[in-house]
Amino acid sequence: MISVNDKVPPLMVFFLISASQIGVGFLGFQSIINQYAGHDAWISVIVAGLGVSAIIWIMYQILKHDDKGDIIAVHQFTYGKWLGNFLTLLFIMYLLLMATVVLRTYIEIIQVWMFPHLKVWAFLLLLIPLIYYTISDQFRTVVGVCFLGIVYPFFLNLSLLYPLTYAEFTYIMPIMDHAITDIMQSSTLAVLNFMGFSALFVFYPFIRESGKSQKYAHYGNLYTTVLYVLVCLIAYVFYSQRELDEVIWPTLELWKILEMPLMERFEYFGIATMFFTILPNVVLFMWAATRTVNRAFGFQHKKVAVVLLIILYIASVISTGREGVNILNDSAGRIGLVFLFIYIPVLFIIHFIRRKVRKNVS
Amino acid sequence: MNKKTSQKKVQRDFEKLLKELKQKDGFIHYQHEHGNGTIHLGYLKTGVDPEKLEKYILPRIQDYVYNDLTELNQHIPFTKTELTDDQSQIYEKLMKGFVFIHMENVIPSYLLIPLPLDEKRQVQPPEIEFSVVGPKEAFVEDIDTNLNLVRKRLAIPELSVKKLKVGTLTKTEVAVLSIDGIADKENVETAVQRIKDVEIDQVVDSSFIQQTIADNESSPFPQLLDTERPDRITSILAEGKIAIVVDGSPHVLLGPTTLIEFFSAFEDYFLNWLTASTFRVIRLIAVFFSILITPLYVAVLTHHFEIIPQTMLITLVHSRMQVPFPPIMEALLLEFTIELLREAGARLPTKIGQTIGIVGGIVIGTAAVEAGMTSNVLLIVVALAALGSFTTPVYKMSNTIRLIRFPLIIFAGIYGLIGLTIAIAYIMVHLLRLTSLGRPFFAPVFPFRFQDFKDSLIRLPFDKQNKRPFQVRPSDVKRPIANDNDK
Numbered sequence: 001m002i003s004v005n006d007k008v009p010p011l012m013v014f015f016l017i018s019a020s021q022i023g024v025g026f027l028g029f030q031s032i033i034n035q036y037a038g039h040d041a042w043i044s045v046i047v048a049g050l051g052v053s054a055i056i057w058i059m060y061q062i063l064k065h066d067d068k069g070d071i072i073a074v075h076q077f078t079y080g081k082w083l084g085n086f087l088t089l090l091f092i093m094y095l096l097l098m099a100t101v102v103l104r105t106y107i108e109i110i111q112v113w114m115f116p117h118l119k120v121w122a123f124l125l126l127l128i129p130l131i132y133y134t135i136s137d138q139f140r141t142v143v144g145v146c147f148l149g150i151v152y153p154f155f156l157n158l159s160l161l162y163p164l165t166y167a168e169f170t171y172i173m174p175i176m177d178h179a180i181t182d183i184m185q186s187s188t189l190a191v192l193n194f195m196g197f198s199a200l201f202v203f204y205p206f207i208r209e210s211g212k213s214q215k216y217a218h219y220g221n222l223y224t225t226v227l228y229v230l231v232c233l234i235a236y237v238f239y240s241q242r243e244l245d246e247v248i249w250p251t252l253e254l255w256k257i258l259e260m261p262l263m264e265r266f267e268y269f270g271i272a273t274m275f276f277t278i279l280p281n282v283v284l285f286m287w288a289a290t291r292t293v294n295r296a297f298g299f300q301h302k303k304v305a306v307v308l309l310i311i312l313y314i315a316s317v318i319s320t321g322r323e324g325v326n327i328l329n330d331s332a333g334r335i336g337l338v339f340l341f342i343y344i345p346v347l348f349i350i351h352f353i354r355r356k357v358r359k360n361v362s
Numbered sequence: 363m364n365k366k367t368s369q370k371k372v373q374r375d376f377e378k379l380l381k382e383l384k385q386k387d388g389f390i391h392y393q394h395e396h397g398n399g400t401i402h403l404g405y406l407k408t409g410v411d412p413e414k415l416e417k418y419i420l421p422r423i424q425d426y427v428y429n430d431l432t433e434l435n436q437h438i439p440f441t442k443t444e445l446t447d448d449q450s451q452i453y454e455k456l457m458k459g460f461v462f463i464h465m466e467n468v469i470p471s472y473l474l475i476p477l478p479l480d481e482k483r484q485v486q487p488p489e490i491e492f493s494v495v496g497p498k499e500a501f502v503e504d505i506d507t508n509l510n511l512v513r514k515r516l517a518i519p520e521l522s523v524k525k526l527k528v529g530t531l532t533k534t535e536v537a538v539l540s541i542d543g544i545a546d547k548e549n550v551e552t553a554v555q556r557i558k559d560v561e562i563d564q565v566v567d568s569s570f571i572q573q574t575i576a577d578n579e580s581s582p583f584p585q586l587l588d589t590e591r592p593d594r595i596t597s598i599l600a601e602g603k604i605a606i607v608v609d610g611s612p613h614v615l616l617g618p619t620t621l622i623e624f625f626s627a628f629e630d631y632f633l634n635w636l637t638a639s640t641f642r643v644i645r646l647i648a649v650f651f652s653i654l655i656t657p658l659y660v661a662v663l664t665h666h667f668e669i670i671p672q673t674m675l676i677t678l679v680h681s682r683m684q685v686p687f688p689p690i691m692e693a694l695l696l697e698f699t700i701e702l703l704r705e706a707g708a709r710l711p712t713k714i715g716q717t718i719g720i721v722g723g724i725v726i727g728t729a730a731v732e733a734g735m736t737s738n739v740l741l742i743v744v745a746l747a748a749l750g751s752f753t754t755p756v757y758k759m760s761n762t763i764r765l766i767r768f769p770l771i772i773f774a775g776i777y778g779l780i781g782l783t784i785a786i787a788y789i790m791v792h793l794l795r796l797t798s799l800g801r802p803f804f805a806p807v808f809p810f811r812f813q814d815f816k817d818s819l820i821r822l823p824f825d826k827q828n829k830r831p832f833q834v835r836p837s838d839v840k841r842p843i844a845n846d847n848d849k
Contacts (some may be wrong), residue, residue: 263671268669269779
């Protein structure tokens with residue numbers, strides 16, 4: 001059904017997973033996750049990374065045992081056609097919500113840092129055609145965007161080494177100063193920055209020898225975890241915990257202190273370059289949503305893309321102001337947590353039982 | 363009985379044809395009474411080599427007697443002669459420099475002898491892809507000469523030449539070249555099939571083929587590389603790519619190609635790999651600089667002047683103090699002026715072109731700054747950008763580079779750095795979608811091919827390049843290059 005030309009090598013799963021995870025959270029998650037664990041919150045990032053790795057393992061276990069290997073087939077097999085398609089519909093809405101959250105939060109950052117009077121509707125008119133242009137063609141294009149979305153902004157990570165010259169390592173001492181429960185609670189906040197890999201449920205059949213790609217998925221998650229831990233540590237040795245209460249976007253503030261002979265205010269370049277990190281997020285969610293509708297209900301891919309992008313446009317324009325964006329983020333976070341850590345294990349168990357039953361019958 | 367009537371019909375038809383032909387410009391008809399009847403000889407004066415005609419054809423007709431045309435044919439020292447009864451194609455053949463001989467009461471009744479006047483340019487040194495070192499031969503307009511230039515460099519039986527005819531009016535000869543056993547069969551088939559599918563009335567240059575068989579005709583990027591160097595064609599054939607030679611065009615197309623290949627000059631292979639790699643990197647930097655510098659100027663000065671360090675800000679503000687336009691207007695105006703100069707220079711004869719350069723570059727430039735129409739910083743920026751775009755070895759790609767600068771300037775003017783990033787993302791996605799003969803155009807960046815990087819941004823020594831580029835999917839990946847390290 002999916003032509004060989006449209007499939008991508010297993011290595012690309014690395015880029016797909018990490019590109020879908022790293023997003024706007026990168027710019028300011030440090031001052032959110034320390035709510036419970038304080039200066040030990042970087043350990044929570046590791047815990048969150050491990051948790052996500054476990055979920056990825058479960059997802060592979062589900063997908064591996066299905067011939068078609070995507071969520072539509074899994075849902076239909078597990079719950080039957082009607083209930084299955086209904087749950088698929090919910091999944092599509094989840095993807096759309098995630099796309100809206102990422103896009104809207106990024107625009108919010110632009111509004112706060114660069115253009116306070118930016119008109120969201122006008123800005124999106126430039127952006128939505130780009131998303132359509134990416135998702136309307138082959139999956140290869142989406143993967144390409146994800147690949148470049150990891151490779152190209154890589155130099156940004158190097159720029160974060162500079163603040164280390166002002167590092168106060170006593171800020172993170174003593175290590176493990178908080179209770180395990182605190183660290184766990186912080187990790188539920190940290191895990192919000194790892195979301196996005198749920199598109200794996202959709203692109204799995206597009207991977208050549210998809211069964212072998214599991215290790216790359218884990219490597220991708222590992223890359224994200226290491227990157228987050230490093231960024232988190234840099235922020236924690238640069239700012240004291242009390243300062244972090246004041247700072248909303250620690251990564252951006254860190255860029256601010258960068259000194260270069262030809263330019264100042266590096267965060268402007270940072271925000272602009274972050275676009276290449278945001279784009280894979282949105283594009284992958286939108287592609288996954290489009291593909292899911294196309295698979296489940298049989299509408300034409302390009303037409304579905306247009307309809308879903310109009311929904312994305314309207315949703316992004318409606319949610320105005322800091323309040324709206326916060327509500328969006330909170331609800332997406334909660335739904336995401338439920339989806340990843342409750343729904344997916346439950347799906348795994350039911351799917352497992354269904355498979356055994358089916359096997360016994362035959 | 364039957365034979366006689368048919369011969370009469372042929373005779374009638376011939377008289378009709380003769381009548382028609384006599385009205386054409388430059389038609390010459392010669393009649394020779396002969397033991398067995400009359401021999402008619404006809405040709406168009408402009409297209410036939412008179413020397414050959416007088417030397418080889420006329421004496422044979424005048425001095426000997428033949429029973430039929432088959433016998434005559436055996437005495438004529440030319441190949442590719444044709445014996446036919448079909449009158450309909452005679453005029454077309456005459457246009458191509460054939461001479462026809464008609465003999466009454468015999469079958470077949472026409473003999474067509476090719477005596478075309480060879481009007482072709484001599485092989486000359488390359489003008490566009492000139493190189494200081496290396497071979498000094500360039501393709502000419504004649505397809506046979508061009509094929510010969512390649513063949514004498516690749517005298518192997520594996521060199522396959524597939525000939526096709528394109529153009530309902532021009533019927534231009536197009537040859538697809540590849541090396542069997544190295545080139546991917548699918549690539550060759552794709553090219554041949556696409557050329558066959560072309561529906562066009564005229565093909566006067568290889569650019570017509572380049573555009574009609576392109577994967578995406580609306581893309582500003584050319585998807586087949588054109589070159590005038592036979593040595594380059596030889597080299598890419600050995601890499602497993604294919605070449606398309608078009609009659610009447612001194613530019614030969616090659617594919618599947620990649621974006622990066624457009625920035626490699628063939629001279630790179632004649633220099634030491636370190637020098638060549640350095641030049642390539644410089645060229646790529648020049649291209650990025652050329653595309654991005656004016657949009658950056660617009661973005662930063664319109665929206666983010668905070669980025670500029672204080673010392674530089676003074677210089678910039680001072681130079682812009684008198685300028686009444688916003689940066690985007692200023693930049694578009696100046697870019698337009700440069701384009702105007704280039705276009706005027708390109709359309710005028712060389713000698714007047716130089717005058718234009720002086721008038722435009724120096725007089726207008728200085729005057730514009732002094733009059734306060736533009737800042738001299740922008741003048742420097744735009745001039746450097748123009749210079750950068752001219753370092754691209756392939757002319758068509760340098761046009762593309764100049765073209766894509768304009769949308770970038772406009773995006774940068776609207777949303778500053780963010781706008782610029784979005785515009786770059788558009789180009790990026792476009793490049794990701796683009797293919798050349800069905801193979802990804804953005805390789806080896808994506809799909810990432812480490813192997814192919816050995817001859818892309820840089821050029822490693824020949825003994826390190828022991829594999830053919832994977833991008834073209836060669837049938838035989840390994841190159842017979844001895845690796846010093848293996849010994």
